[in-house]
Amino acid sequence: MNKLEVPGKFDRAARGYDFLVGINPGYHQALRLSARALGLRPGMRVLDLGCGTGASTAALVAAAPGVEIVAVDASAGMIEQARRKRWPSSVKFVHSRAEDVDEGQFDAVFAAYLVRNLPQPEDTLRHVRGMLKPGGTLVLHEYSVRDSLVSTAVWTLLCSFIVPVGWMVTGDRSLYTYLWRSVVDFDGATALRDRLRRTGFTGVRSAPVPGLQLGVVHTFRGHAPEQEQP
Template sequence: MTTATERMKAAEVTEEFDLAAPAYDRLVSRSPGYHRDLRASAIRLRLPDRGEGLLLLDLGCGTGASTAALAREYPLARIVGVDSSEGMLREARAKRWSDRVTFRRARAQDLTPEWAGEALGGPADAVFAAYLVRNVPDPDAFLAGALALLCPGGRMALHEYSVADSAAARAVWTAVCWGVVVPSGRVLVGRDDLFRYLWRSVLDFDGREALLERMGAAGLVSVASAPMPGWRYGITHTFVGARP
């Protein structure tokens, strides 16, 4: 029997993000701490010198909220946002950015070291992926592929929901989704398919320990996680690791 998550993936999650793109920033603005949490995860990359001379890949950049968090913390880095949704990228590109920030359309799970060499001039110093690993068809293949995009010693941060280890976190997540997220999506987008998928996909996804194990199995070292404060505690986490 397929899960709700698998059914939505078969129906193309990217198309749902295209439809939601014009309203997406208004939706996330209703989530207290959303942008602050992205900045916290960016800080947890612990990159030196405000990113001077570094190349950062923001995989699954969406409308650019995660890109903005990276640009704020590492204003001297070159940042490339990547997303498969043209609608989300259209919203991201419409914002004001420094000339150090660019965007490309691609499926993050399809990127290769050869692509990095041709498109970027070489491997990245850091990979950031917010709310992405849960949405790719094969998380293990994605993590291995993202690791291959890094230079030796390069760092990775996953900013992700993970509630499987906590009954309390699952209950809070469900209450927030059905009390705020799904109704808001229905009003602002005109349909709630993506937001019901969001709720279910988090419940179906790895717990914190399981995701750390995935990262280690993919070849990342020094893997660790840290929670977010407030109502997101036990729900939203930063997961970090590095390429040997």
């Protein structure tokens, strides 16, 4: 399965997605930890890229009630599931690819489990940087195991549960075998920090998210430059 097929696969998996993340211990707590790294304040405008069925959106609402959130996903099925839930009037859902978003400028951008699935990640990250106000904050909440054999082994062990359960719930094994392989092949934390710097972000830092997936899921934080270089 190639990355261009991922949104369509999520369309078909959307109905069972909330059940699958719901049985993942600490999934929502980890998202809330990363959302808090944005340092949100009421009145800010936030872009939630790759919002799926709204788990990351809910984490943003919990982090700072009153922020304006534009939540975007390339999967129509996932957006449909998200829209069925009850949300504050300050939340808007948009069906769009990340690289095509045209919703103005934002104080902050949150992207959970997204960059690994992008066909052209650096082009999209540059586009995201351009949507941030000067000094605005980007936080990525992402799997990254390549720097550690132990973390890779932990991820593979977790997938020995995730793959069969996902297959049972959705009837599609390919999405969950892709999930395992895409994480194993993706950037280590060092490489992803370097990728953010190459695409123009400053003050780049990362830290592993505590809990069951320690060393598997990380919070990456960077900023748009205060002033773009000529």
